[in-house]
Amino acid sequence: xxxxxxxxxxxxxxxxxxxxxxxxxxxxxxxxxxxxxxxxxxxxxxxxxxxxxxxxxxxxxxxxxxxxxxxxxxxxxxxxxxxxxxxxxxxxxxxxxxxxxxxxxxxxxxxxxxxxxxxxxxxxxxxxxxxxxxxxxxxxxxxxxxxxxxxxxxxxxxxxxxxxxxxxxxxxxxxxxxxxxxxxxxxxxxxxxxxxxxxxxxxxxxxxxxxxxxxxxxxxxxxxxxxxxxxxxxxxxxxxxxxxxxxxxxxxxxxxxxxxxxxxxxxxxxxxxxxxxxxxxxxxxxxxxxxxxxxxxxxxxxxxxxxxxxxxxxxxxxxxxxxxxxxxxxxxxxxxxxxxxxxxxxxxxxxxxxxxxxxxxxxxxxxxxxxxxxxxxxxxxxxxxxxxxxxxxxxxxxxxxx
Numbered sequence: 271x272x273x274x275x276x277x278x279x280x281x282x283x284x285x286x287x288x289x290x291x292x293x294x295x296x297x298x299x300x301x302x303x304x305x306x307x308x309x310x311x312x313x314x315x316x317x318x319x320x321x322x323x324x325x326x327x328x329x330x331x332x333x334x335x336x337x338x339x340x341x342x343x344x345x346x347x348x349x350x351x352x353x354x355x356x357x358x359x360x361x362x363x364x365x366x367x368x369x370x371x372x373x374x375x376x377x378x379x380x381x382x383x384x385x386x387x388x389x390x391x392x393x394x395x396x397x398x399x400x401x402x403x404x405x406x407x408x409x410x411x412x413x414x415x416x417x418x419x420x421x422x423x424x425x426x427x428x429x430x431x432x433x434x435x436x437x438x439x440x441x442x443x444x445x446x447x448x449x450x451x452x453x454x455x456x457x458x459x460x461x462x463x464x465x466x467x468x469x470x471x472x473x474x475x476x477x478x479x480x481x482x483x484x485x486x487x488x489x490x491x492x493x494x495x496x497x498x499x500x501x502x503x504x505x506x507x508x509x510x511x512x513x514x515x516x517x518x519x520x521x522x523x524x525x526x527x528x529x530x531x532x533x534x535x536x537x538x539x540x541x542x543x544x545x546x547x548x549x550x551x552x553x554x555x556x557x558x559x560x561x562x563x564x565x566x567x568x569x570x571x572x573x574x575x576x577x578x579x580x581x582x583x584x585x586x587x588x589x590x591x592x593x594x595x596x597x598x599x600x601x602x603x604x605x606x607x608x609x610x611x612x613x614x615x616x617x618x619x620x621x622x623x624x625x626x627x628x629x630x631x632x633x634x635x636x637x638x639x640x641x642x643x644x645x646x647x648x649x650x651x652x653x654x655x656x657x658x659x660x661x662x663x664x665x666x667x668x669x670x671x672x
């Protein structure tokens with residue numbers, strides 16, 4: 271068996287929306303699984319891979335049957351057709367048992383050390399042993415024994431110094447003056463950016479270009495070493511140096527690839543793309559224009575807008591309702607909520623007469639359309655239709671006897 275069948279987290283730590291999406295995907299892949307099996311399979315993936323799971327479950331299965339462990343195998347790089355063959359042969363039943371055995375054999379993790387701040391109440395120092403002179407005199411001691419010189423076996427131990435002195439927080443220490451004179455620390459002098467335009471500067475630019483995805487990151491790495499004509503190195507001066515060595519086209523290619531890949535990975539969310547690339551919104555827009563991909567980026571965002579608005583399965587639409595920032599980033603939050611509100615009003619219309627409470631109504635709609643009841647109830651509350659429906663249910667319309 272491959273070594274990657276090892277738990278990365280506990281099954282209870284798997285987010286419910288991710289587990290629901292995988293369960294629905296397995297149902298569409300003709301291999302329905304219990305919630306316990308789904309969570310045990312997703313426990314083999316780290317939390318950082320949940321986004322890849324959602325990306326896979328948002329598409330239609332490429333092969334059948336595929337269970338939850340087959341989904342994990344596909345995410346690890348196995349072809350869907352091979353995963354389907356393994357599913358039919360009972361391969362993943364062995365994998366599931368192997369994961370359980372490995373978890374049982376894993377040594378228990380040591381308990382985490384308590385996070386006690388450095389400025390907590392200091393520990394009480396050990397009591398100083400009483401001196402021999404302080405001991406009470408025995409009743410049978412003679413006067414001669416009392417006045418005789420006493421012998422000491424050695425130097426008496428000093429009380430232990432409290433450890434908190436060494437661990438005192440820095441803000442309690444006296445601020446010392448900055449070093450002056452020959453002890454002053456100075457930054458290395460910057461070089462003129464003209465050095466970058468010379469033949470010797472091409473190697474420096476090529477090495478830096480390979481390590482950075484866009485020109486703003488390249489500028490931040492070089493502005494600590496080079497000065498511009500009027501102070502700090504500017505973006506236009508850096509672009510001039512890149513053009514003089516014929517490196518601007520390579521820079522634009524890297525930027526184009528990085529931006530389009532980030533928009534695809536984050537499903538059109540410009541805010542997440544900017545955060546992933548370390549760019550502000552204005553810098554991201556500027557790079558799109560310089561690389562000439564503004565139209566391609568807008569087409570990508572429009573594709574994900576259509577996917578969000580035309581998602582067929584109710585569970586996916588209910589899950590999207592909780593992603594306010596994503597919908598607002600795409601500019602479709604109001605359209606999406608209006609469409610979902612009208613759809614839920616139609617869905618609950620047939621179930622309303624027999625519903626005894628809001629919970630029963632949500633459970634009935636969820637059971638009929640294969641969605642989690644908690645997501646249905648949350649959507650009714652967030653869309654502002656729960657209060658009216660609560661009045662129209664049997665509990666709300668029942669006359670009071672008081």
